[in-house]
Amino acid sequence: IDHISPDYGRYIMASPFVILATSGPEGLDCSPRGDPAGFVRIHDPKTLMIPDRRGNNRIDSLRNIVHDPRVALLFLIPGSGTTMRVNGSASLSTNPDFCASFAIDGKAPKCVIIIQVDRAYTQCKKALVRSKLWDTGVADRTLPSIGTMMQNLDAGFDGKAYDAEYPDRMSKTIY
Numbered sequence: 001i002d003h004i005s006p007d008y009g010r011y012i013m014a015s016p017f018v019i020l021a022t023s024g025p026e027g028l029d030c031s032p033r034g035d036p037a038g039f040v041r042i043h044d045p046k047t048l049m050i051p052d053r054r055g056n057n058r059i060d061s062l063r064n065i066v067h068d069p070r071v072a073l074l075f076l077i078p079g080s081g082t083t084m085r086v087n088g089s090a091s092l093s094t095n096p097d098f099c100a101s102f103a104i105d106g107k108a109p110k111c112v113i114i115i116q117v118d119r120a121y122t123q124c125k126k127a128l129v130r131s132k133l134w135d136t137g138v139a140d141r142t143l144p145s146i147g148t149m150m151q152n153l154d155a156g157f158d159g160k161a162y163d164a165e166y167p168d169r170m171s172k173t174i175y
Contacts, residue, residue, distance in 0.1 A: 001120055003045040004086075008120050011084045013038045015075040018050070020113070022071055022090075024064030031061045035104070040075070046117050048073075048086065051102035051109035054173055062111070065090045071115060079134050081125030088118045107175040 004012065017034040033039075033050060041049040052062065065071065069089040076083055092111045093099075099108040128134070144152070147166070151159030 003117055004042055004048070004120055005045070008084060008122075009042050009045075011077070011082070011122075012040055012042060012048070012075055012086075015040065015077050015084070017076045017078075019074040019076070020050070020061055020071060021074070022061045022064035022068070024060070024067045026060075026063075029060040029064055031055075037077075039102075040073075041102075043114075048088075048115040048117065049098065049102075050113040050115070051099075052092075052111045052113055053109055053175065062092060062113075065092060065113065071113075073115070081128040081134075083123040083128070084120070085123055086115070086117055086120045088115045090115045104175045 001008075014037050016037045016039070017032065018040055019030055020033055021028065021030045023029075033053070035051065035053065039051065043049050069091060071088060071090040073086040073088075074083055075086070091114050093114050094111045098112045099110070102109050102112060145159065145163045147157075147159030147161075147163035149159075150162065151157045
């Protein structure tokens with residue numbers, strides 16, 4: 001459909017996680033976005049609003065939106081096999097009222113991504129069932145840490161220190 005129906009809206013409002021896909025001059029970007037459920041705001045049936053939170057200090061998605069407003073969203077809810085997909089066009093707003101309305105712990109995002117909905121639809125559960133995405137099993141401890149991966153790319157990078165400092169850094173910079 002070409003809008004967010006009440007049922008689709010319930011799903012979006014229950015989702016704590018969305019993947020944002022964009023396209024720009026340097027290629028494609030797919031970026032995870034997450035906050036407490038309801039963080040993607042339904043402004044009206046044709047408009048969604050997503051806060052742009054601090055991340056890894058890359059602005060690929062934002063840069064792409066400036067060059068090519070087409071976006072795709074994939075909403076996930078842990079434990080649910082159903083996904084919600086939304087395609088549309090995006091713009092960026094630094095409207096202080098919009099930004100302030102998304103503040104958490106007194107910290108507002110620098111901008112809000114405004115999405116005009118062109119298409120919205122559900123996706124069947126088969127891929128998530130086949131992948132057993134929500135089954136516990138593969139734990140982070142079985143995979144290299146970000147510090148290890150960065151050190152393997154750059155021998156001068158102290159991966160152990162990065163990993164050890166990460167919990168404190170996360171608590172100070174999550175919002």
